[in-house]
Amino acid sequence: EEIATILGVPVVPYTMDEAVMKLTQDTLKNKRNFVVTANAEIIMMAQDDKEYKTLLSETADLILPDGAGTVWAGNYLGYTIPERVAGYDLYLRLLEEAAKKKFPVYFFGGKPGIAEEAAEEGKRRWPGLNVAGCRNGYFSSEEETEIIEGINRSGAAMLFAALGAPKQEKWLAKYREELKPCLLMGIGGSFDVLAG
Numbered sequence: 001e002e003i004a005t006i007l008g009v010p011v012v013p014y015t016m017d018e019a020v021m022k023l024t025q026d027t028l029k030n031k032r033n034f035v036v037t038a039n040a041e042i043i044m045m046a047q048d049d050k051e052y053k054t055l056l057s058e059t060a061d062l063i064l065p066d067g068a069g070t071v072w073a074g075n076y077l078g079y080t081i082p083e084r085v086a087g088y089d090l091y092l093r094l095l096e097e098a099a100k101k102k103f104p105v106y107f108f109g110g111k112p113g114i115a116e117e118a119a120e121e122g123k124r125r126w127p128g129l130n131v132a133g134c135r136n137g138y139f140s141s142e143e144e145t146e147i148i149e150g151i152n153r154s155g156a157a158m159l160f161a162a163l164g165a166p167k168q169e170k171w172l173a174k175y176r177e178e179l180k181p182c183l184l185m186g187i188g189g190s191f192d193v194l195a196g
């Protein structure tokens with residue numbers, strides 16, 4: 001795949017199906033993926049935040065084209081970006097695969113109780129979904145070690161972090177080496193949406 005570099009952010013122009021297939025196969029092989037679905041807001045944030053831009057261009061393993069703005073910009077620059085791969089939609093597709101393939105998932109973020117509500121809804125939609133653990137997204141720096149240990153002890157293969165951008169990406173990048181889940185992905189307000 002030709003990488004579409006949009007304002008310094010390297011976007012891989014996978015379709016939703018391609019992204020789901022790649023991430024499922026990699027998880028089966030225990031291959032690491034720190035995934036970012038980059039909408040226009042994220043790409044613009046990276047223009048004013050050097051740390052965020054470096055994280056996206058050097059630390060993230062896979063950046064996908066989220067939103068009409070990113071798809072438009074990529075195509076305008078001469079790349080071929082077939083469709084948008086929205087964070088929320090990808091998250092749901094990955095939960096579906098997790099239920100099928102028995103990948104334990106961990107829901108980290110949102111206000112107290114929201115990750116649990118999203119987990120309940122996920123288990124209702126995809127019977128067999130194994131939610132290894134949940135943790136709200138409000139914490140002090142002193143609690144981070146305990147959060148990481150909780151995630152690792154849970155045996156989760158996929159970690160979904162809903163702390164909002166750029167906080168979720170910065171947190172995942174910072175603790176990338178310590179975190180055991182194979183797939184790390186920031187999903188913004190997705191628990192709120194799934195929880196309803």
Ligand code: UDP
Nearest residue numbers: 109110111137138162163164165188189192
């Ligand atoms: N959030 C969190 N911890 C924080 C700040 C935010 O868990 O310190 C959660 C918040 O409860 C919400 C999500 O992060 O569920 C942010 O959602 P938003 O839609 O603002 O993020 P975006 O999708 O725009 O990145």
